[in-house]
Amino acid sequence: MQEQVLETQIDPLSFLDLKTSGKVHYNLPPAALVEHALARKEGFLTSTGALMADTGKFTGRSPKDRYIVLDEKTKDAVWWGDINIPFDSDKFDALLEKMKVFLQDRDLFIRDAYAGADPNHRLNLKIVNTWAWHNLFCNNMFLRPSNQELENFEHDFTIICAPGFEANPETDGTKNPNFAILNLSKRMILIGGTGYAGEMKKGIFSVLNFLLPHEKQVLSMHCSANVGKDQDTAIFFGLSGTGKTTLSADPNRSLIGDDEHGWTESGIFNFEGGCYAKVIDLTREKEPEIWDAIRFGAIVENTRFKPDSRDVDFENKSVTENTRTAYPIDFIPNALNPSISGIPQNIFFLTADAFGVIPPISKLNKSQAMYHFISGYTAKVAGTEMGITEPKLTFSACFGAAFLPLHPTEYATLFGEKMEKHETNVWLINTGWTGGAYGTGSRMKLSYTRAMITAALEGKLDKVEYKSHPIFGFQVPQTCPNVPSEVLNPRNTWANTEDYDRQATVLAKAFRDNFKRFEDFATADILEGSPLG
Structure with a gap:
């Protein structure tokens, strides 16, 4: 096999003192x-x-x-x-x-x-x-x-x-x-x-x-990021199933990266040169950018072919549900190159709250942002993993606990300092349930979530009326373009408001119980972001 390799006088294995x-x-x-x-x-x-x-x-x-x-x-x-x-x-x-x-x-x-x-x-x-x-x-x-x-x-x-x-x-x-x-x-x-x-x-x-x-x-971050035509940078944090990939993929905005970034004094930058995306049940209709990126040079892992063909059967889970593709970021048409952008104006924490408690959009102050950053909350529902038959609380510190060598409060403190210095807005977005918990309520419409994120990015929520959530304390906008006002207040969407109050109290206690393992290292500023009751 003929090869073209870079001409070099350097032994690439000399640093290991290895001869092969x-x-x-x-x-x-x-x-x-x-x-x-x-x-x-x-x-x-x-x-x-x-x-x-x-x-x-x-x-x-x-x-x-x-x-x-x-x-x-x-x-x-x-x-x-x-x-x-x-x-x-x-x-x-x-x-x-x-x-x-x-x-x-x-x-x-x-x-x-x-x-x-x-x-x-x-x-x-x-x-x-x-x-x-x-x-x-x-x-x-x-x-x-x-x-x-x-x-x-x-x-x-x-x-x-x-x-x-x-x-x-x-x-x-x-x-x-x-x-x-x-x-x-x-x-x-x-x-x-x-x-x-x-x-x-x-x-x-x-x-x-x-x-x-x-x-x-x-600040190192497990997140996706994009930037608009006016150079407004946005960051999206979220665990699996919250919509991070879907919501950060916007044809009107350039992709900075889909997984790992750093936040410096001058802006953010991508750690990577590619994307490592899940492909289970992938279709062109659902994820056209990922679908088109799976071409020569890309890799698909643990997938299988459709019978008598070389077409990938993305529905096939016979090896694993964790089927993936790896491709260079420039396989995405609107990827930013180099993948560096300015200070983020808006940061979104995405959660799929299966308990129907968290409002579809809330604005967090510095203390709440640090507290919820450390909490990294979502809820898994039946069918997402084997053995899950009812909603299951999931907390992952800084939305990526498995990759944090330092204590989560160190990342959260740095996050709070940068947020405060640059006056960055932090929003909590519930892509989960409304009108009741999973099994009773309904999943938040994607069109509403997109409309809320667009409104936040365009500054259309800057001067609307806000009300404080009685238990979690964050600020809830009372109006949002292209979203019915009744949807914005989850308590009002429940058939029985007392049931909502009980569920909200239970969820707030779960947050506080989870946070006990961080309290010894948390500052008073961070602890102030805790739910009230």
């Missing part, structure tokens, strides 16, 4: 990586030219097998616990040596890339893969240096991902054969025993979630 008897493929273009993946039987071409690949046993991240090395740099800074599990530094060194032995007789795919569109806060990456399609994934998801940038590229963080290498829990210090270990002092991530490509992406996100707030006072 296999072939080293360095900074291959997407077409060459696809050829290798097909030749190595790592996947298949779909009818649109995308590469279909399986992740193997693991079809999602394994959070209980993700570790951070405990050392002088991290011992007093990291929020240790079930999310950030400590790992011994000597065990890390020993495991790295074992991985290097594993890599010595294998073909390797090496890639230089970076995370962070803002040059002032960029993290240069050297990625070592044993699978060609994983290297293509990294090409798609991280930012791609130009040939000129590659000439003098110096990496400052390394990812080694070898799905075929398994740890020995008895001697290596892991719980299971699979692992993802972050070493923030040696600036390295080791991943083994799992073929789920998202571990690489989220590993770097976790690294940035430590480095940027802790060392540079840059």
Whole structure:
């Protein structure tokens, strides 16, 4: 197979003191990586030219097998616990040596890339893969240096991902054969025993979630973002099922990014160079931008073909419901390049409240914004996950607890400072139920939600009348263009207002109970945002 590779005098593995008897493929273009993946039987071409690949046993991240090395740099800074599990530094060194032995007789795919569109806060990456399609994934998801940038590229963080290498829990210090270990002092991530490509992406996100707030006072955020024609920047936070992707995808606004961003003194920037979108039940009608992006160079994970064809059956859940696609952000027509924008004027917290309590739109003050940022609330309903038969409360700190090395109050305090300094509006949007809880009420109409977000973005809610919610305390607008006024006050949509009051009290207690684990680190300013009763 003929290859065009960047000419270089640099040994891409010299930094590891690693010599391999296999072939080293360095900074291959997407077409060459696809050829290798097909030749190595790592996947298949779909009818649109995308590469279909399986992740193997693991079809999602394994959070209980993700570790951070405990050392002088991290011992007093990291929020240790079930999310950030400590790992011994000597065990890390020993495991790295074992991985290097594993890599010595294998073909390797090496890639230089970076995370962070803002040059002032960029993290240069050297990625070592044993699978060609994983290297293509990294090409798609991280930012791609130009040939000129590659000439003098110096990496400052390394990812080694070898799905075929398994740890020995008895001697290596892991719980299971699979692992993802972050070493923030040696600036390295080791991943083994799992073929789920998202571990690489989220590993770097976790690294940035430590480095940027802790060392540079840059707020790292698990959110989507877009910008209007008047350069008005908006941010959307929300857990799965709240409508984050749908509501941030606006044909009248440019996409900055769909998942990970940083907020500096001058504006926001995307950490990534691509999108990693769920594709279960995908149709062109529902998500035309994602549908059209699944073409040559893109990847679809854990999907299956329709019978006797190479057409992807997006309804097929036989492998997992977590089927995904990974593609460069410039596959989206209205993507901003470079993906950097100004200070956000409006921030939206999205929740799918299945209890019918949260108003469809509310304005939060600084204390409430910090409190609800830490809470990261939504509710899952029957059918979204196996075993859920009634609405289930879900709280995820800062809308991304699994990726936070620092205590959530550190992110929330920085969030509040930036919100106050730049006079940014923060809105709580309920895309869930109204007129009663799930099973009695009805789902908020998407057209109403879009109208409320548009009104907020266009400043049409600046001078309307507001009333304070009696329990949660946030300000509820009494009128909104293209939305019936009765919809704005959820208590009035219930058949029995006393039932609403009882449900609101129960939900408020759930917020306070959830927040008890954060109270010892929370400031009085944050605690002031708590529900009243």
